[in-house]
Amino acid sequence: MVEFIKEVINIFTEYRGYFLQGIGYTMLIALSGTVIGLVIGLITGIIRTIPTSKNPIIRILLKIVNAVISIYVEVFRGTPMMVQSMVIFWGYAFMNNGATLPLIPAGIFIVSINTGAYMAEIVRGGIISIDKGQFEGAYSIGMNHWQTMLHVIIPQTMRNILPAISNEFVINIKDTSVLNVIGVTELYFFTAKISKMTWSIFETYVVACVIYFILTFTITRLLRFIEHKIDGPSSYSMNIDEDDVKEDR
Amino acid sequence: MSKIISVNGLKKSFGKNEVLKDINFSVNTGDVTCIIGASGSGKSTMLRCINLLEEPTGGEIVYNGQNILETKNIPAYRAKVEMVFQSFNLFDNMTVLKNCMIGLRKVLKVDKETAKKEAMFYLEKVGMLPFINAKPRQLSGGQKQRVAIARALAMKPDVILFDEPTSALDPQMVGEVLEVIKKLAAEGLTMIIVTHEMAFARDVSNHVVFMHNGVICEEGTPEEIFKNPQKQETKDFLSRFMNN
Ligand SMILES: Nc1ncnc2c1ncn2[C@@H]1O[C@H](COP(=O)(O)OP(=O)(O)O)[C@@H](O)[C@H]1O
Ligand SMILES: [Mg+2]
Numbered sequence: 001m002v003e004f005i006k007e008v009i010n011i012f013t014e015y016r017g018y019f020l021q022g023i024g025y026t027m028l029i030a031l032s033g034t035v036i037g038l039v040i041g042l043i044t045g046i047i048r049t050i051p052t053s054k055n056p057i058i059r060i061l062l063k064i065v066n067a068v069i070s071i072y073v074e075v076f077r078g079t080p081m082m083v084q085s086m087v088i089f090w091g092y093a094f095m096n097n098g099a100t101l102p103l104i105p106a107g108i109f110i111v112s113i114n115t116g117a118y119m120a121e122i123v124r125g126g127i128i129s130i131d132k133g134q135f136e137g138a139y140s141i142g143m144n145h146w147q148t149m150l151h152v153i154i155p156q157t158m159r160n161i162l163p164a165i166s167n168e169f170v171i172n173i174k175d176t177s178v179l180n181v182i183g184v185t186e187l188y189f190f191t192a193k194i195s196k197m198t199w200s201i202f203e204t205y206v207v208a209c210v211i212y213f214i215l216t217f218t219i220t221r222l223l224r225f226i227e228h229k230i231d232g233p234s235s236y237s238m239n240i241d242e243d244d245v246k247e248d249r
Numbered sequence: 250m251s252k253i254i255s256v257n258g259l260k261k262s263f264g265k266n267e268v269l270k271d272i273n274f275s276v277n278t279g280d281v282t283c284i285i286g287a288s289g290s291g292k293s294t295m296l297r298c299i300n301l302l303e304e305p306t307g308g309e310i311v312y313n314g315q316n317i318l319e320t321k322n323i324p325a326y327r328a329k330v331e332m333v334f335q336s337f338n339l340f341d342n343m344t345v346l347k348n349c350m351i352g353l354r355k356v357l358k359v360d361k362e363t364a365k366k367e368a369m370f371y372l373e374k375v376g377m378l379p380f381i382n383a384k385p386r387q388l389s390g391g392q393k394q395r396v397a398i399a400r401a402l403a404m405k406p407d408v409i410l411f412d413e414p415t416s417a418l419d420p421q422m423v424g425e426v427l428e429v430i431k432k433l434a435a436e437g438l439t440m441i442i443v444t445h446e447m448a449f450a451r452d453v454s455n456h457v458v459f460m461h462n463g464v465i466c467e468e469g470t471p472e473e474i475f476k477n478p479q480k481q482e483t484k485d486f487l488s489r490f491m492n493n
Pocket of ligand 2: 294
Protein backbone atom coordinates (compact mmCIF):
# COMPACT_ATOMS: atom_id res chain seq x y z
CA MET A 1 0.00 0.00 0.00
CA VAL A 2 2.77 2.42 0.95
CA GLU A 3 4.61 1.38 -2.17
CA PHE A 4 1.52 2.08 -4.24
CA ILE A 5 0.99 5.55 -2.77
CA LYS A 6 4.67 6.31 -3.22
CA GLU A 7 4.46 5.33 -6.88
CA VAL A 8 1.33 7.44 -7.42
CA ILE A 9 3.01 10.50 -5.90
CA ASN A 10 6.14 9.71 -7.80
CA ILE A 11 4.35 9.64 -11.13
CA PHE A 12 2.62 12.90 -10.40
CA THR A 13 5.80 14.73 -9.40
CA GLU A 14 7.84 13.30 -12.24
CA TYR A 15 5.27 14.11 -14.92
CA ARG A 16 3.61 17.12 -13.31
CA GLY A 17 4.50 19.24 -16.33
CA TYR A 18 2.37 16.99 -18.52
CA PHE A 19 -0.40 16.73 -15.94
CA LEU A 20 -0.55 20.49 -15.41
CA GLN A 21 -0.62 21.11 -19.14
CA GLY A 22 -3.40 18.53 -19.44
CA ILE A 23 -5.35 20.19 -16.64
CA GLY A 24 -4.88 23.55 -18.33
CA TYR A 25 -6.24 22.40 -21.67
CA THR A 26 -9.04 20.37 -20.12
CA MET A 27 -10.20 23.39 -18.12
CA LEU A 28 -9.76 25.75 -21.04
CA ILE A 29 -11.85 23.57 -23.32
CA ALA A 30 -14.46 22.72 -20.69
CA LEU A 31 -14.88 26.34 -19.57
CA SER A 32 -14.97 27.87 -23.07
CA GLY A 33 -17.25 25.08 -24.23
CA THR A 34 -19.66 25.71 -21.36
CA VAL A 35 -19.69 29.48 -21.81
CA ILE A 36 -20.07 29.38 -25.60
CA GLY A 37 -22.63 26.59 -25.26
CA LEU A 38 -24.59 28.77 -22.83
CA VAL A 39 -24.50 31.69 -25.27
CA ILE A 40 -25.83 29.35 -27.99
CA GLY A 41 -28.51 28.21 -25.56
CA LEU A 42 -29.52 31.78 -24.69
CA ILE A 43 -29.72 32.90 -28.31
CA THR A 44 -31.76 29.88 -29.40
CA GLY A 45 -33.91 30.24 -26.28
CA ILE A 46 -34.73 33.88 -27.07
CA ILE A 47 -35.48 33.03 -30.71
CA ARG A 48 -37.66 30.07 -29.83
CA THR A 49 -39.83 32.14 -27.48
CA ILE A 50 -40.51 35.07 -29.86
CA PRO A 51 -44.31 35.41 -29.96
CA THR A 52 -45.84 34.54 -33.33
CA SER A 53 -45.84 37.57 -35.59
CA LYS A 54 -48.70 38.97 -37.62
CA ASN A 55 -46.33 39.54 -40.54
CA PRO A 56 -46.49 36.36 -42.70
CA ILE A 57 -42.90 36.65 -43.94
CA ILE A 58 -41.49 36.95 -40.41
CA ARG A 59 -43.75 34.09 -39.33
CA ILE A 60 -42.45 31.75 -42.03
CA LEU A 61 -38.87 32.82 -41.39
CA LEU A 62 -39.27 32.08 -37.68
CA LYS A 63 -40.77 28.67 -38.47
CA ILE A 64 -37.74 27.79 -40.58
CA VAL A 65 -35.24 29.03 -37.97
CA ASN A 66 -37.08 27.11 -35.26
CA ALA A 67 -37.00 23.94 -37.37
CA VAL A 68 -33.24 24.32 -37.91
CA ILE A 69 -32.72 24.77 -34.17
CA SER A 70 -34.80 21.68 -33.42
CA ILE A 71 -32.79 19.57 -35.86
CA TYR A 72 -29.53 20.85 -34.38
CA VAL A 73 -30.67 20.04 -30.85
CA GLU A 74 -31.92 16.56 -31.72
CA VAL A 75 -28.85 15.58 -33.74
CA PHE A 76 -26.28 16.74 -31.21
CA ARG A 77 -28.14 15.28 -28.24
CA GLY A 78 -28.78 12.06 -30.08
CA THR A 79 -25.20 11.16 -31.01
CA PRO A 80 -22.08 10.59 -28.87
CA MET A 81 -19.61 13.47 -28.60
CA MET A 82 -16.79 11.08 -29.47
CA VAL A 83 -18.41 10.34 -32.82
CA GLN A 84 -19.20 14.04 -33.36
CA SER A 85 -15.50 14.81 -32.80
CA MET A 86 -14.44 12.38 -35.50
CA VAL A 87 -17.09 13.50 -37.97
CA ILE A 88 -16.34 17.21 -37.52
CA PHE A 89 -12.56 16.85 -37.43
CA TRP A 90 -12.24 14.44 -40.36
CA GLY A 91 -15.18 15.98 -42.19
CA TYR A 92 -13.30 19.25 -42.21
CA ALA A 93 -10.17 17.49 -43.49
CA PHE A 94 -12.27 15.71 -46.15
CA MET A 95 -13.64 18.99 -47.46
CA ASN A 96 -10.31 20.80 -47.34
CA ASN A 97 -8.03 18.37 -49.17
CA GLY A 98 -6.68 16.84 -45.99
CA ALA A 99 -5.93 20.06 -44.14
CA THR A 100 -6.90 19.57 -40.49
CA LEU A 101 -8.26 22.02 -37.93
CA PRO A 102 -5.89 23.21 -35.20
CA LEU A 103 -6.56 20.86 -32.28
CA ILE A 104 -7.43 23.13 -29.35
CA PRO A 105 -9.85 25.37 -31.30
CA ALA A 106 -11.34 22.20 -32.80
CA GLY A 107 -11.84 20.81 -29.29
CA ILE A 108 -13.46 24.02 -28.08
CA PHE A 109 -15.70 24.08 -31.15
CA ILE A 110 -16.88 20.50 -30.66
CA VAL A 111 -17.58 20.87 -26.94
CA SER A 112 -19.34 24.22 -27.56
CA ILE A 113 -21.81 23.03 -30.14
CA ASN A 114 -22.43 19.82 -28.24
CA THR A 115 -23.09 21.76 -25.02
CA GLY A 116 -25.13 24.32 -26.97
CA ALA A 117 -27.62 21.60 -27.90
CA TYR A 118 -28.16 20.72 -24.24
CA MET A 119 -28.17 24.36 -23.13
CA ALA A 120 -30.81 25.17 -25.76
CA GLU A 121 -33.18 22.80 -24.01
CA ILE A 122 -32.14 23.93 -20.52
CA VAL A 123 -32.66 27.61 -21.39
CA ARG A 124 -35.96 26.97 -23.12
CA GLY A 125 -37.21 25.02 -20.12
CA GLY A 126 -35.98 27.84 -17.88
CA ILE A 127 -37.76 30.53 -19.90
CA ILE A 128 -40.99 28.55 -20.11
CA SER A 129 -41.00 28.04 -16.35
CA ILE A 130 -40.96 31.81 -15.70
CA ASP A 131 -44.43 33.04 -14.77
CA LYS A 132 -46.31 34.47 -17.75
CA GLY A 133 -47.03 37.51 -15.58
CA GLN A 134 -43.38 38.56 -15.72
CA PHE A 135 -43.66 38.91 -19.50
CA GLU A 136 -46.99 40.72 -19.24
CA GLY A 137 -45.67 43.09 -16.57
CA ALA A 138 -42.83 44.02 -18.90
CA TYR A 139 -45.01 44.31 -22.01
CA SER A 140 -47.53 46.42 -20.11
CA ILE A 141 -44.97 49.16 -19.37
CA GLY A 142 -43.99 49.25 -23.03
CA MET A 143 -40.96 46.97 -23.17
CA ASN A 144 -40.41 45.04 -26.41
CA HIS A 145 -39.56 41.32 -26.61
CA TRP A 146 -35.82 41.95 -26.62
CA GLN A 147 -35.89 44.32 -23.60
CA THR A 148 -38.21 41.97 -21.75
CA MET A 149 -35.84 39.08 -22.32
CA LEU A 150 -32.68 41.00 -21.49
CA HIS A 151 -33.82 42.76 -18.31
CA VAL A 152 -36.55 40.58 -16.86
CA ILE A 153 -36.68 37.03 -18.18
CA ILE A 154 -33.05 36.06 -18.78
CA PRO A 155 -31.77 37.23 -15.36
CA GLN A 156 -34.46 35.13 -13.67
CA THR A 157 -33.85 32.22 -16.03
CA MET A 158 -30.11 32.35 -15.35
CA ARG A 159 -30.65 32.10 -11.62
CA ASN A 160 -33.04 29.18 -12.07
CA ILE A 161 -30.82 27.22 -14.44
CA LEU A 162 -27.53 27.86 -12.64
CA PRO A 163 -27.53 24.34 -11.11
CA ALA A 164 -28.03 22.87 -14.60
CA ILE A 165 -25.24 25.04 -15.98
CA SER A 166 -22.89 23.86 -13.21
CA ASN A 167 -23.87 20.33 -14.08
CA GLU A 168 -23.02 20.87 -17.75
CA PHE A 169 -19.67 22.35 -16.77
CA VAL A 170 -18.81 19.32 -14.61
CA ILE A 171 -19.91 16.96 -17.39
CA ASN A 172 -17.69 18.87 -19.81
CA ILE A 173 -14.63 18.58 -17.54
CA LYS A 174 -15.10 14.81 -17.65
CA ASP A 175 -16.27 14.45 -21.25
CA THR A 176 -13.48 16.55 -22.69
CA SER A 177 -11.54 13.28 -22.35
CA VAL A 178 -13.23 11.93 -25.48
CA LEU A 179 -11.39 14.55 -27.53
CA ASN A 180 -8.27 12.41 -27.25
CA VAL A 181 -9.66 10.45 -30.24
CA ILE A 182 -8.64 13.36 -32.45
CA GLY A 183 -5.44 13.94 -30.48
CA VAL A 184 -6.38 17.01 -28.42
CA THR A 185 -3.76 17.31 -25.67
CA GLU A 186 -6.12 17.40 -22.70
CA LEU A 187 -5.72 15.60 -19.40
CA TYR A 188 -6.76 12.14 -20.59
CA PHE A 189 -4.44 12.36 -23.61
CA PHE A 190 -1.45 13.08 -21.38
CA THR A 191 -2.45 10.39 -18.89
CA ALA A 192 -2.51 7.78 -21.64
CA LYS A 193 0.84 9.00 -22.88
CA ILE A 194 2.41 8.91 -19.41
CA SER A 195 1.03 5.44 -18.74
CA LYS A 196 2.83 4.19 -21.81
CA MET A 197 6.07 5.69 -20.56
CA THR A 198 5.87 4.41 -16.98
CA TRP A 199 3.98 1.14 -17.60
CA SER A 200 2.51 1.74 -14.12
CA ILE A 201 -0.85 1.94 -15.81
CA PHE A 202 -3.02 1.58 -12.71
CA GLU A 203 -1.09 4.18 -10.70
CA THR A 204 -1.05 6.67 -13.56
CA TYR A 205 -4.80 6.50 -14.02
CA VAL A 206 -5.32 6.83 -10.28
CA VAL A 207 -3.49 10.17 -10.51
CA ALA A 208 -5.82 11.24 -13.32
CA CYS A 209 -8.82 10.06 -11.33
CA VAL A 210 -7.82 12.16 -8.31
CA ILE A 211 -7.18 15.20 -10.50
CA TYR A 212 -10.57 14.91 -12.25
CA PHE A 213 -12.31 14.53 -8.93
CA ILE A 214 -10.59 17.57 -7.39
CA LEU A 215 -11.50 19.65 -10.44
CA THR A 216 -15.17 18.70 -10.51
CA PHE A 217 -15.57 18.86 -6.74
CA THR A 218 -14.05 22.35 -6.49
CA ILE A 219 -16.12 23.64 -9.38
CA THR A 220 -19.34 22.25 -7.91
CA ARG A 221 -18.67 23.94 -4.54
CA LEU A 222 -17.65 27.20 -6.15
CA LEU A 223 -20.79 27.43 -8.27
CA ARG A 224 -23.00 26.55 -5.33
CA PHE A 225 -21.38 29.39 -3.41
CA ILE A 226 -22.14 31.73 -6.31
CA GLU A 227 -25.78 30.59 -6.31
CA HIS A 228 -26.11 31.62 -2.66
CA LYS A 229 -24.40 34.94 -3.37
CA ILE A 230 -26.90 35.71 -6.13
CA ASP A 231 -29.84 34.97 -3.86
CA GLY A 232 -28.58 37.81 -1.68
CA PRO A 233 -29.52 38.68 1.87
CA SER A 234 -32.98 37.82 3.08
CA SER A 235 -33.49 41.27 4.60
CA TYR A 236 -33.47 44.66 2.93
CA SER A 237 -32.05 47.98 3.94
CA MET A 238 -34.45 50.77 4.90
CA ASN A 239 -31.78 53.37 4.22
CA ILE A 240 -32.45 55.46 1.13
CA ASP A 241 -28.81 56.47 0.65
CA GLU A 242 -27.62 52.90 0.72
CA ASP A 243 -29.62 51.74 -2.26
CA ASP A 244 -27.59 50.28 -5.03
CA VAL A 245 -29.22 50.90 -8.36
CA LYS A 246 -27.02 48.68 -10.42
CA GLU A 247 -27.22 49.45 -14.08
CA ASP A 248 -26.84 46.61 -16.46
CA ARG A 249 -24.99 47.86 -19.51
CA MET B 250 -64.17 66.55 -22.15
CA SER B 251 -62.39 64.77 -24.93
CA LYS B 252 -62.73 61.16 -25.87
CA ILE B 253 -59.47 59.31 -25.16
CA ILE B 254 -60.38 55.67 -25.79
CA SER B 255 -63.31 54.25 -27.63
CA VAL B 256 -63.98 50.58 -28.15
CA ASN B 257 -66.08 49.93 -31.26
CA GLY B 258 -67.62 46.56 -32.08
CA LEU B 259 -64.88 44.71 -30.21
CA LYS B 260 -64.99 40.93 -30.63
CA LYS B 261 -62.74 38.27 -29.18
CA SER B 262 -62.94 34.49 -29.55
CA PHE B 263 -60.69 31.79 -28.14
CA GLY B 264 -61.11 29.09 -30.76
CA LYS B 265 -64.85 28.51 -31.00
CA ASN B 266 -65.54 30.21 -27.68
CA GLU B 267 -66.78 33.74 -28.36
CA VAL B 268 -65.88 35.62 -25.18
CA LEU B 269 -66.56 39.19 -26.31
CA LYS B 270 -69.48 39.87 -28.63
CA ASP B 271 -69.67 43.39 -30.03
CA ILE B 272 -68.47 45.57 -27.16
CA ASN B 273 -68.97 49.33 -27.53
CA PHE B 274 -68.07 51.99 -25.01
CA SER B 275 -65.88 55.01 -24.65
CA VAL B 276 -63.88 56.82 -22.03
CA ASN B 277 -63.25 60.55 -21.73
CA THR B 278 -60.14 62.11 -20.28
CA GLY B 279 -60.49 62.16 -16.50
CA ASP B 280 -63.15 59.46 -16.41
CA VAL B 281 -63.03 56.72 -13.81
CA THR B 282 -64.86 53.81 -15.37
CA CYS B 283 -65.60 50.77 -13.26
CA ILE B 284 -66.39 47.50 -14.94
CA ILE B 285 -68.43 45.03 -12.96
CA GLY B 286 -69.87 41.64 -13.79
CA ALA B 287 -69.77 37.98 -12.86
CA SER B 288 -66.67 35.84 -13.18
CA GLY B 289 -66.21 34.68 -16.76
CA SER B 290 -68.24 37.50 -18.25
CA GLY B 291 -65.18 38.72 -20.20
CA LYS B 292 -63.98 41.68 -18.10
CA SER B 293 -60.30 40.67 -18.06
CA THR B 294 -60.37 39.74 -21.72
CA MET B 295 -61.73 43.15 -22.60
CA LEU B 296 -59.07 44.95 -20.56
CA ARG B 297 -56.35 42.76 -22.03
CA CYS B 298 -57.62 43.57 -25.53
CA ILE B 299 -57.39 47.28 -24.76
CA ASN B 300 -53.76 46.74 -23.68
CA LEU B 301 -53.20 44.45 -26.71
CA LEU B 302 -52.10 41.56 -24.49
CA GLU B 303 -54.83 39.73 -26.38
CA GLU B 304 -55.40 40.29 -30.06
CA PRO B 305 -59.04 41.15 -30.77
CA THR B 306 -60.74 39.08 -33.46
CA GLY B 307 -62.81 42.02 -34.64
CA GLY B 308 -63.73 45.66 -34.14
CA GLU B 309 -61.49 48.57 -33.34
CA ILE B 310 -59.93 50.30 -30.36
CA VAL B 311 -59.43 53.99 -30.98
CA TYR B 312 -56.93 55.85 -28.85
CA ASN B 313 -56.53 59.60 -29.43
CA GLY B 314 -58.23 59.24 -32.79
CA GLN B 315 -56.08 56.35 -34.03
CA ASN B 316 -57.11 52.71 -34.35
CA ILE B 317 -54.41 51.01 -32.33
CA LEU B 318 -55.05 47.63 -33.94
CA GLU B 319 -53.28 49.09 -36.94
CA THR B 320 -50.39 50.66 -35.06
CA LYS B 321 -46.92 49.34 -35.73
CA ASN B 322 -45.53 50.54 -32.43
CA ILE B 323 -47.41 48.57 -29.79
CA PRO B 324 -44.82 49.19 -27.02
CA ALA B 325 -45.17 52.98 -27.43
CA TYR B 326 -48.95 52.65 -27.06
CA ARG B 327 -48.62 50.43 -23.99
CA ALA B 328 -46.34 52.98 -22.35
CA LYS B 329 -49.29 55.43 -22.58
CA VAL B 330 -52.04 53.01 -21.59
CA GLU B 331 -50.64 51.10 -18.62
CA MET B 332 -52.01 48.02 -16.93
CA VAL B 333 -52.08 46.94 -13.29
CA PHE B 334 -52.72 43.25 -12.73
CA GLN B 335 -54.50 41.17 -10.13
CA SER B 336 -51.27 39.23 -9.57
CA PHE B 337 -49.05 42.37 -9.42
CA ASN B 338 -46.45 41.03 -11.89
CA LEU B 339 -43.58 42.95 -10.33
CA PHE B 340 -40.19 41.96 -11.69
CA ASP B 341 -38.90 39.42 -9.19
CA ASN B 342 -35.25 40.03 -10.05
CA MET B 343 -35.35 43.76 -9.25
CA THR B 344 -35.68 45.88 -6.15
CA VAL B 345 -38.77 48.02 -5.65
CA LEU B 346 -36.88 51.09 -6.88
CA LYS B 347 -35.54 49.34 -9.95
CA ASN B 348 -39.03 48.01 -10.76
CA CYS B 349 -40.17 51.62 -11.03
CA MET B 350 -37.06 52.83 -12.87
CA ILE B 351 -36.70 50.20 -15.58
CA GLY B 352 -39.49 51.50 -17.80
CA LEU B 353 -38.21 55.07 -17.50
CA ARG B 354 -34.68 53.97 -18.33
CA LYS B 355 -35.28 51.48 -21.13
CA VAL B 356 -38.58 52.54 -22.69
CA LEU B 357 -38.57 56.30 -22.18
CA LYS B 358 -34.72 56.49 -22.21
CA VAL B 359 -34.64 58.87 -19.25
CA ASP B 360 -31.22 59.39 -17.63
CA LYS B 361 -30.46 57.53 -14.42
CA GLU B 362 -30.66 60.43 -11.96
CA THR B 363 -33.98 61.70 -13.30
CA ALA B 364 -35.38 58.17 -13.43
CA LYS B 365 -34.46 57.60 -9.81
CA LYS B 366 -35.96 60.90 -8.72
CA GLU B 367 -39.22 60.24 -10.56
CA ALA B 368 -39.47 56.65 -9.35
CA MET B 369 -39.01 57.85 -5.77
CA PHE B 370 -41.64 60.53 -6.26
CA TYR B 371 -44.27 57.96 -7.24
CA LEU B 372 -43.13 55.46 -4.60
CA GLU B 373 -43.66 58.16 -2.01
CA LYS B 374 -47.11 58.83 -3.41
CA VAL B 375 -48.12 55.21 -2.80
CA GLY B 376 -46.37 55.15 0.58
CA MET B 377 -43.65 52.71 -0.42
CA LEU B 378 -40.59 54.92 -0.07
CA PRO B 379 -39.23 52.99 2.95
CA PHE B 380 -39.12 49.81 0.88
CA ILE B 381 -37.13 50.90 -2.15
CA ASN B 382 -34.39 48.33 -1.50
CA ALA B 383 -36.74 45.41 -0.93
CA LYS B 384 -37.28 42.65 -3.45
CA PRO B 385 -40.91 41.83 -4.34
CA ARG B 386 -40.75 38.50 -2.46
CA GLN B 387 -40.13 40.44 0.76
CA LEU B 388 -43.36 42.44 0.47
CA SER B 389 -46.98 41.79 1.39
CA GLY B 390 -49.62 41.67 -1.34
CA GLY B 391 -50.88 45.15 -0.62
CA GLN B 392 -47.35 46.55 -0.72
CA LYS B 393 -46.65 44.77 -4.00
CA GLN B 394 -49.76 46.21 -5.57
CA ARG B 395 -48.85 49.72 -4.44
CA VAL B 396 -45.42 49.30 -6.05
CA ALA B 397 -47.10 48.04 -9.22
CA ILE B 398 -49.24 51.20 -9.26
CA ALA B 399 -46.13 53.36 -8.75
CA ARG B 400 -44.43 51.48 -11.60
CA ALA B 401 -47.35 52.31 -13.89
CA LEU B 402 -47.55 55.94 -12.69
CA ALA B 403 -43.83 56.49 -13.28
CA MET B 404 -44.46 56.14 -17.01
CA LYS B 405 -46.82 59.14 -16.81
CA PRO B 406 -49.52 57.30 -18.72
CA ASP B 407 -52.70 58.81 -20.12
CA VAL B 408 -54.77 55.90 -18.85
CA ILE B 409 -54.28 53.09 -16.34
CA LEU B 410 -56.23 49.86 -16.66
CA PHE B 411 -56.74 47.93 -13.42
CA ASP B 412 -57.77 44.27 -13.54
CA GLU B 413 -59.20 43.36 -10.14
CA PRO B 414 -56.34 45.07 -8.29
CA THR B 415 -57.49 43.88 -4.88
CA SER B 416 -58.82 40.39 -5.62
CA ALA B 417 -55.58 38.61 -4.69
CA LEU B 418 -55.23 40.48 -1.40
CA ASP B 419 -56.02 39.54 2.17
CA PRO B 420 -59.06 41.54 3.32
CA GLN B 421 -57.02 43.79 5.63
CA MET B 422 -54.87 44.95 2.70
CA VAL B 423 -57.68 45.82 0.31
CA GLY B 424 -58.16 49.23 1.93
CA GLU B 425 -54.62 50.50 1.48
CA VAL B 426 -54.71 49.80 -2.27
CA LEU B 427 -58.18 51.28 -2.76
CA GLU B 428 -57.06 54.42 -0.89
CA VAL B 429 -54.25 54.90 -3.39
CA ILE B 430 -56.60 54.48 -6.34
CA LYS B 431 -59.07 56.96 -4.81
CA LYS B 432 -56.24 59.46 -4.47
CA LEU B 433 -55.42 59.04 -8.16
CA ALA B 434 -59.07 59.51 -9.06
CA ALA B 435 -59.12 62.74 -7.09
CA GLU B 436 -56.10 63.93 -9.06
CA GLY B 437 -58.02 63.39 -12.28
CA LEU B 438 -56.17 60.35 -13.69
CA THR B 439 -58.13 58.46 -16.34
CA MET B 440 -58.73 54.89 -15.19
CA ILE B 441 -60.65 51.81 -16.21
CA ILE B 442 -61.06 49.54 -13.21
CA VAL B 443 -62.43 46.01 -13.15
CA THR B 444 -63.53 45.38 -9.60
CA HIS B 445 -65.78 43.37 -7.31
CA GLU B 446 -65.63 46.10 -4.63
CA MET B 447 -69.08 47.59 -5.20
CA ALA B 448 -68.89 50.27 -2.51
CA PHE B 449 -65.59 51.44 -3.96
CA ALA B 450 -66.99 51.42 -7.49
CA ARG B 451 -69.93 53.51 -6.38
CA ASP B 452 -67.71 56.08 -4.59
CA VAL B 453 -64.86 56.43 -7.04
CA SER B 454 -66.33 56.14 -10.51
CA ASN B 455 -68.36 58.43 -12.70
CA HIS B 456 -69.23 55.66 -15.14
CA VAL B 457 -70.15 52.05 -14.42
CA VAL B 458 -70.27 49.30 -17.03
CA PHE B 459 -72.00 46.02 -16.24
CA MET B 460 -70.83 43.11 -18.36
CA HIS B 461 -72.77 39.92 -18.80
CA ASN B 462 -71.82 36.96 -21.03
CA GLY B 463 -69.48 38.95 -23.24
CA VAL B 464 -71.70 41.96 -23.85
CA ILE B 465 -72.25 45.26 -22.09
CA CYS B 466 -75.62 44.63 -20.52
CA GLU B 467 -76.06 48.02 -18.94
CA GLU B 468 -74.04 51.15 -18.32
CA GLY B 469 -74.53 54.50 -16.67
CA THR B 470 -73.62 56.64 -13.72
CA PRO B 471 -73.07 54.87 -10.37
CA GLU B 472 -76.45 56.27 -9.29
CA GLU B 473 -78.21 54.70 -12.25
CA ILE B 474 -76.53 51.32 -11.98
CA PHE B 475 -76.47 50.81 -8.23
CA LYS B 476 -79.66 52.64 -7.18
CA ASN B 477 -81.86 52.10 -10.15
CA PRO B 478 -80.72 49.26 -12.42
CA GLN B 479 -82.99 48.73 -15.43
CA LYS B 480 -82.04 45.24 -16.62
CA GLN B 481 -83.02 42.06 -14.82
CA GLU B 482 -79.45 40.69 -15.17
CA THR B 483 -78.02 43.76 -13.44
CA LYS B 484 -80.53 43.45 -10.61
CA ASP B 485 -79.75 39.75 -10.16
CA PHE B 486 -76.01 40.37 -10.16
CA LEU B 487 -76.21 43.21 -7.66
CA SER B 488 -78.57 41.42 -5.32
CA ARG B 489 -76.31 38.38 -5.30
CA PHE B 490 -73.44 40.69 -4.39
CA MET B 491 -75.29 42.56 -1.68
CA ASN B 492 -76.33 39.31 -0.05
CA ASN B 493 -72.76 38.06 0.23
N1 LIG C 1 -56.40 32.58 -22.95
C1 LIG C 1 -57.64 32.05 -22.99
N2 LIG C 1 -57.89 30.95 -23.71
C2 LIG C 1 -59.14 30.42 -23.75
N3 LIG C 1 -60.20 30.92 -23.09
C3 LIG C 1 -60.00 32.02 -22.33
C4 LIG C 1 -58.72 32.63 -22.24
N4 LIG C 1 -58.83 33.70 -21.41
C5 LIG C 1 -60.11 33.75 -21.02
N5 LIG C 1 -60.83 32.73 -21.57
C6 LIG C 1 -62.26 32.49 -21.38
O1 LIG C 1 -62.94 33.69 -21.59
C7 LIG C 1 -64.02 33.83 -20.71
C8 LIG C 1 -63.94 35.15 -20.03
O2 LIG C 1 -62.82 35.21 -19.19
P1 LIG C 1 -62.35 36.51 -18.46
O3 LIG C 1 -62.19 37.59 -19.44
O4 LIG C 1 -61.16 36.14 -17.65
O5 LIG C 1 -63.57 36.83 -17.51
P2 LIG C 1 -63.64 37.71 -16.21
O6 LIG C 1 -62.41 38.51 -16.11
O7 LIG C 1 -64.87 38.53 -16.39
O8 LIG C 1 -63.79 36.77 -15.06
C9 LIG C 1 -63.96 32.64 -19.76
O9 LIG C 1 -64.90 31.70 -20.16
C10 LIG C 1 -62.56 32.11 -19.94
O10 LIG C 1 -62.55 30.73 -19.78
MG1 LIG D 1 -60.87 38.49 -14.62
